[in-house]
Amino acid sequence: MILDFGGVLTTRMRLNGQAFERSEGLTPGAYFHALDEHPDGVRVYTELEVGQATQEDWNQVIGGILEIDPTDLMRRALANLRPEPAIVAAARRAKDSGVKIAMLSNSFGLVPFNPYKELGMWDGPDGLFDAVILSEHVGVRKPAPAIYQRALDALELTGPECVFVDDHAENLPPAQALGIHTIHHTTEPEATAAKLDILLAEGAVWPSCERN
Structure with a gap:
């Protein structure tokens, strides 16, 4: 995921x-x-x-x-930005089921203000994310195809084994070209979370996303 x-x-x-x-x-x-x-x-x-x-x-x-x-x-x-509880909870459910989780973000910069750390999304190996891919670290930004491949490489997975969620439609086609299932997050967070839960229950997207 x-x-x-x-x-x-x-x-x-x-x-x-x-x-x-x-x-x-x-x-x-x-x-x-x-x-x-x-x-x-x-x-x-x-x-x-x-x-x-x-x-x-x-x-x-x-x-x-x-x-x-x-x-x-x-x-x-970014002072009014908050974690989205429904999406974070869905990711946690997937993580607890053995699914690898990555955050893929076009960077806001990290110094002097680290928004990821501020919102509790800058964590170690025991946290939510198995990989964090920030555009400033890899030198390319969404929707450049290379950044999606970096995410797959970091997770050690193929495109068809993963789903990518983004709120900008233009960021989805390069992921789809790699075989990644995509969700355009335009509805209420609970609806997107429900889609993720359905995919998790069906096991249709990430049959090999089990963590070692």
Whole structure:
């Protein structure tokens, strides 16, 4: 089982961003414009994700675009993100049944703020994840096909033995090309968790995902 971080293992990224806009007194939509449309914002976010920019670079650029204090901005920007209980519980049930679990995330950076650790998803061999694949560590980001292969390699599994869950449709086809079953997380978390439970009960996706 391969799970995205932001918006799958956590609450919705858009709701978090909207809460950030309110807390900073920004015009609705300003934060998303800075990330997704402003050329400097798009550039620094892409570079951050593949390890070519630091989180502090991101803080400075996005803070400048929004004309707000850049100090520890990533921490403030993700302050309303929380673990998604239904998805985490489904992953734990799969783990307890012997299924290997990986987190696959386009990175937010780790210094000075580590969002994975902050939300309890930066754990050792006795924790939830058998593998954590962050784009900044491998130098490529979703939807580059190589990052999905890195996840399979880390789990020592083939595509047909795994399922991948992501909230962005464009991130699914490269996984499907490797034979990975995919779930587009667009509904309520409980519905996605139920799909994972059904796959686990049927044993149709991960017949060889048993841990040694």
